Amino acid sequence: MEMKFLSLPLPSNCPFPYPQADLISESHTSAFTAGIDKRDVFRGVQRCVICGTAEPLEHAHIIPRVEDRPWNDLKARDWVPNTVKRVDFEPRNGILLCKNCHNLFDRYRYFIRYIPKTKRFLFVNYGDISSEPYTKLHFRYIGLRHQDRYSPIPTLFLIHECRVRGFHPFKSIQELPSDFQWADWIPQTAENDIDRSPLPPSSPPNNPPHEDSAGETGGGYDSTGSATGETRRFLTFDEHTIQGILQAQRNLPTWKACIIENTSWKGSAEENIEKYKEVMRL
Numbered sequence: 001m002e003m004k005f006l007s008l009p010l011p012s013n014c015p016f017p018y019p020q021a022d023l024i025s026e027s028h029t030s031a032f033t034a035g036i037d038k039r040d041v042f043r044g045v046q047r048c049v050i051c052g053t054a055e056p057l058e059h060a061h062i063i064p065r066v067e068d069r070p071w072n073d074l075k076a077r078d079w080v081p082n083t084v085k086r087v088d089f090e091p092r093n094g095i096l097l098c099k100n101c102h103n104l105f106d107r108y109r110y111f112i113r114y115i116p117k118t119k120r121f122l123f124v125n126y127g128d129i130s131s132e133p134y135t136k137l138h139f140r141y142i143g144l145r146h147q148d149r150y151s152p153i154p155t156l157f158l159i160h161e162c163r164v165r166g167f168h169p170f171k172s173i174q175e176l177p178s179d180f181q182w183a184d185w186i187p188q189t190a191e192n193d194i195d196r197s198p199l200p201p202s203s204p205p206n207n208p209p210h211e212d213s214a215g216e217t218g219g220g221y222d223s224t225g226s227a228t229g230e231t232r233r234f235l236t237f238d239e240h241t242i243q244g245i246l247q248a249q250r251n252l253p254t255w256k257a258c259i260i261e262n263t264s265w266k267g268s269a270e271e272n273i274e275k276y277k278e279v280m281r282l
Helices: 020-039 068-076 099-106 154-167 239-249 253-261 269-281
Strands: 057-061 094-098 111-115 120-124 140-145 222-225 231-234
Touching (some): 020 057, 020 094, 057 099, 068 154, 094 099, 111 154, 111 239, 120 154, 154 239
Antiparallel strands (some): 057 094, 111 120, 120 140, 222 231
16 A cells, blocks of 8 residues: 655645644643642642642542532532533642542542631541551641632532541541641641741741630531530531531632633623622622
8 A cells, every 4th residue: 555645845734633622621631730739839839738748749639530420410509619610620629649648538548628617628537547647637737728719619528528438337426636736747827827938938937736616516516515524526427517518618719719710701891790799799
């Protein structure tokens, strides 16, 4: 068979064009990784949000990237904004993890719970991982902030938590400590928040431990009194917990930003102003 060659000069319209879908996919994938890379930075260094390791790092999906149907179900139930990108492209469905933490996350050995009262994300070593640093990270706040534009949508962690609990069906309800603190590796500001400054400060601020009042409820856990009069707290998973997180996440910057950035603004100035006001009222 005679082999055919392209004649020179090459035609202006490429005879082997890249499919447009591939270009779109590459663009959205870049948006997914870029949003996470920009968010999960601590004093100028990208780190695993669980253990603080700087390398090697991987972009992990909270809801697996192949689960289109569950993702659409979450949209239909208003658990995520109906303007979110696809499950594999949405940066609010991702976190930066080291290889070990990513592997354990996908194997349902631990979960992350958003606590509405403190507006922080709690690490729960539900699968009793016996190695360090996971034993020390149990019931510690990890490196995620609710203020970030691309902060993970809290209800996505609830879906992952359901699966973790399903893999450990005979695990007893977790009793909580009297106070929660940040993971030891997390750099903090003088206001006891995660330090996202681009460069290491000349002198690190004094980081007092964060404490919760043991008598408060409604923060993703329930309190009960013991026979000795001491208050005991348990990490519950019930309708009250779910509704509290659903309600709280609608007021988060990440929820509003997701709606704004994926809303069409092709109308008139007056129409766009009304759209913006409506989003801010959510």
